[in-house]
Amino acid sequence: xxxxxxxxxxxxxxxxxxxxxxxxxxxxxxxxxxxxxxxxxxxxxxxxxxxxxxxxxxxxxxxxxxxxxxxxxxxxxxxxxxxxxxxxxxxxxxxxxxxxxxxxxxxxxxxxxxxxxxxxxxxxxxxxxxxxxxxxxxxx
Numbered sequence: 447x448x449x450x451x452x453x454x455x456x457x458x459x460x461x462x463x464x465x466x467x468x469x470x471x472x473x474x475x476x477x478x479x480x481x482x483x484x485x486x487x488x489x490x491x492x493x494x495x496x497x498x499x500x501x502x503x504x505x506x507x508x509x510x511x512x513x514x515x516x517x518x519x520x521x522x523x524x525x526x527x528x529x530x531x532x533x534x535x536x537x538x539x540x541x542x543x544x545x546x547x548x549x550x551x552x553x554x555x556x557x558x559x560x561x562x563x564x565x566x567x568x569x570x571x572x573x574x575x576x577x578x579x580x581x582x583x584x585x586x
């Protein structure tokens with residue numbers, strides 16, 4: 447916990463229902479100081495830019511394909527002093543920190559696992575995910 451008050455925008459209702467268990471709340475669309483885009487879709491990239499308040503920052507974590515473009519209102523970027531940042535890759539120390547965080551037991555991560563599948567069944571699950579699908583645990 448870094449002292450932030452996370453708010454979640456968009457997404458499926460069954461995912462949003464879990465937000466309070468992880469310390470967050472449903473966003474009100476009033477603008478955020480920091481927006482972290484992690485979906486990796488052109489629509490999510492554009493929405494992230496719309497959600498940030500003047501003086502705020504957007505971190506684009508979910509990648510897009512080469513050639514994808516983002517419409518940016520130059521007025522907002524300049525006069526509202528927005529900061530747009532990309533994020534690429536990680537170092538071993540980041541992986542260690544993430545694993546320690548996950549193992550710390552602060553949040554009910556197990557509630558995210560809605561399906562357990564064998565490796566050979568992953569493609570079928572992802573091709574046609576059931577309505578209640580959140581995350582899958584994959585077994586050899």
